[in-house]
Amino acid sequence: VTDSRTIRVGALTRVEGEGALHVELRNGVPERVELNIYEPPRFFEAFLRGRAHTEPPDLTARICGICPVAYQISACNAIEDACGVTLDPELAALRRLLYCGEWIHSHALHIYMLHAPDFLAEPDIIAVARNHRAAVERGLALKKAGNRLMELIGGRSIHPINVRLGGFYSVPAKADLKPMAEQLRRALDDALATVAWVAGFDFPDLTTDHELLALTADRYAIEDGQIIRSAGKPFPINEFSEHVVETQVPHSTALHATLDGGRHLTGPLARYSLNSAQLTGVAREAATAAGLGEQCRNPFRSIVVRAVETVYAVEESLRIIDAYEPPARAFIDVPARPGVGHGVSEAPRGLLYHRYEIDDDGLIKAAVIVPPTAQNQAAIEDDLTRVVVAGVDLDDAALTAMCERAIRNYDPCISCSTHFLTLTVDRR
Amino acid sequence: VSIVVIGIGNDLRRDDGVGPAVAAEVAIDCPPDVRVLTCAAEPTALLDAWEHATLAVVIDAAAGAVPGRVRRMCLPAVDDGAVLSSHDLSLVTTYRLAQELDRAPGAAVVVTIDAADFGHGAGLSAPVAAAVPAAAALVRREITSPR
Numbered sequence: 001v002t003d004s005r006t007i008r009v010g011a012l013t014r015v016e017g018e019g020a021l022h023v024e025l026r027n028g029v030p031e032r033v034e035l036n037i038y039e040p041p042r043f044f045e046a047f048l049r050g051r052a053h054t055e056p057p058d059l060t061a062r063i064c065g066i067c068p069v070a071y072q073i074s075a076c077n078a079i080e081d082a083c084g085v086t087l088d089p090e091l092a093a094l095r096r097l098l099y100c101g102e103w104i105h106s107h108a109l110h111i112y113m114l115h116a117p118d119f120l121a122e123p124d125i126i127a128v129a130r131n132h133r134a135a136v137e138r139g140l141a142l143k144k145a146g147n148r149l150m151e152l153i154g155g156r157s158i159h160p161i162n163v164r165l166g167g168f169y170s171v172p173a174k175a176d177l178k179p180m181a182e183q184l185r186r187a188l189d190d191a192l193a194t195v196a197w198v199a200g201f202d203f204p205d206l207t208t209d210h211e212l213l214a215l216t217a218d219r220y221a222i223e224d225g226q227i228i229r230s231a232g233k234p235f236p237i238n239e240f241s242e243h244v245v246e247t248q249v250p251h252s253t254a255l256h257a258t259l260d261g262g263r264h265l266t267g268p269l270a271r272y273s274l275n276s277a278q279l280t281g282v283a284r285e286a287a288t289a290a291g292l293g294e295q296c297r298n299p300f301r302s303i304v305v306r307a308v309e310t311v312y313a314v315e316e317s318l319r320i321i322d323a324y325e326p327p328a329r330a331f332i333d334v335p336a337r338p339g340v341g342h343g344v345s346e347a348p349r350g351l352l353y354h355r356y357e358i359d360d361d362g363l364i365k366a367a368v369i370v371p372p373t374a375q376n377q378a379a380i381e382d383d384l385t386r387v388v389v390a391g392v393d394l395d396d397a398a399l400t401a402m403c404e405r406a407i408r409n410y411d412p413c414i415s416c417s418t419h420f421l422t423l424t425v426d427r428r
Numbered sequence: 429v430s431i432v433v434i435g436i437g438n439d440l441r442r443d444d445g446v447g448p449a450v451a452a453e454v455a456i457d458c459p460p461d462v463r464v465l466t467c468a469a470e471p472t473a474l475l476d477a478w479e480h481a482t483l484a485v486v487i488d489a490a491a492g493a494v495p496g497r498v499r500r501m502c503l504p505a506v507d508d509g510a511v512l513s514s515h516d517l518s519l520v521t522t523y524r525l526a527q528e529l530d531r532a533p534g535a536a537v538v539v540t541i542d543a544a545d546f547g548h549g550a551g552l553s554a555p556v557a558a559a560v561p562a563a564a565a566l567v568r569r570e571i572t573s574p575r
């Protein structure tokens with residue numbers, strides 16, 4: 001007698017974009033676990049060809065309404081690399097400040113509106129607001145502080161318009177940042193309360209062994225950095241495509257990426273596990289108080305890591321604002337020159353790589369964009385397999401819910417990766 | 429008394445820009461106690477705009493069958509059941525959230541204009557552009573009628 005079952009989730013909720021999940025079990029053993037991304041491909045890399053070298057920051061920002069700054073900054077980093085331009089330190093600090101705004105808003109959104117309902121056994125944010133009102137008010141205030149910071153530095157909170165190659169179209173006066181600092185000081189209290197709140201949730205046991213890939217820099221890497229990994233030898237950014245290889249899989253419109261042929265993980269858990277020693281001040285204290293060690297390998301605890309990173313981003317914002325003097329120039333000229341450039345940054349969901357080839361006319365000849373969710377798909381499917389094995393005795397509804405939670409641990413951005421959910425479990 | 433008129437949409441996606449276009453028309457000749465603003469359907473911006481308002485009129489493009497058709501409905505009655513939650517909250521979800529947080533306006537009316545074209549680029553399609561004065565007039569009636 002064979003005991004077979006199939007679990008299908010036709011359209012995953014509380015994730016960005018369109019995806020589904022298909023699980024087939026035979027005698028309790030998972031035979032197929034597939035994350036089906038059916039959102040249509042978006043062809044960004046193709047239509048960037050022939051555009052001016054100044055355009056990718058604004059064009060690629062449109063890939064995502066949640067992390068546009070990540071796309072802008074990785075694009076700027078790559079093209080500035082191709083053109084041999086290094087940013088003034090004051091402008092790099094302003095870029096980091098803008099990026100902190102995106103981390104605060106994106107992490108607050110995921111923690112409170114998308115992920116917390118899973119831990120509170122509530123169906124959605126409305127139910128959470130009904131039963132945990134103070135928490136939701138706090139989350140909204142935190143998200144608002146991030147949005148405001150993006151408006152202040154980027155011109156608006158969705159798809160900022162003030163970013164350009166070499167810096168910004170305009171830079172804020174010192175006095176403009178004073179009210180922002182006051183809002184951020186309140187946000188720091190909210191961020192610390194967030195860590196304490198999520199640290200009290202119950203976390204399913206799951207320890208993963210994905211290789212970790214992240215950036216490292218003089219400070220906890222955000223807007224730029226060098227490759228660091230948990231097992232293999234680090235490599236320079238210009239060798240990224242030789243190590244992180246994207247391949248087409250039949251069950252998804254998103255490319256699957258591997259690191260030297262193996263499964264890897266990027267994002268908050270990777271960043272934290274590889275760089276936790278760099279957390280400073282109250283972020284460090286909050287991580288310790290929340291029970292996080294030097295590493296965190298349980299994806300269900302990613303909500304705690306995001307909360308700690310939110311504290312860090314608020315602290316960093318305050319530090320940058322405190323030291324701020326308006327830069328002597330808002331941008332450096334980035335004249336086009338033929339060649340190839342590579343750019344990376346740490347999007348809220350993980351390492352985002354851009355590569356551009358510029359021709360003799362200053363036009364983009366080739367573009368490669370490797371988003372974090374594409375890199376994390378194999379890791380997500382591996383987590384799902386472990387969750388299905390551990391939950392094989394659950395009924396279909398409970399197992400489906402656990403699978404959806406496993407996916408939301410990653411805050412996957414399907415729109416970004418389509419280049420993502422519906423769950424089907426097939427028990428045979 | 430505080431009334432807020434909110435035009436929602438992206439004016440770089442053709443008819444999706446009709447919400448801001450109607451809001452701009454209303455703002456030209458608007459009673460002093462009425463605040464007119466435009467925004468993306470971003471939840472914290474809407475919650476801020478709605479808080480303490482006795483009336484909120486939201487103008488938005490609709491995926492309807494008759495381009496240029498102007499319709500009025502009460503926000504709580506809008507059915508957006510087809511919308512799957514994603515990273516942003518839908519207008520109706522944001523309204524329900526506002527109710528839970530006591531930030532919902534006293535009354536919330538939605539004025540929709542059926543769109544013909546949600547493609548890329550600026551500018552409204554002819555039938556939708558032609559509907560702007562009628563939609564603005566409907567909004568003016570809402571904000572000036574005794575409640």
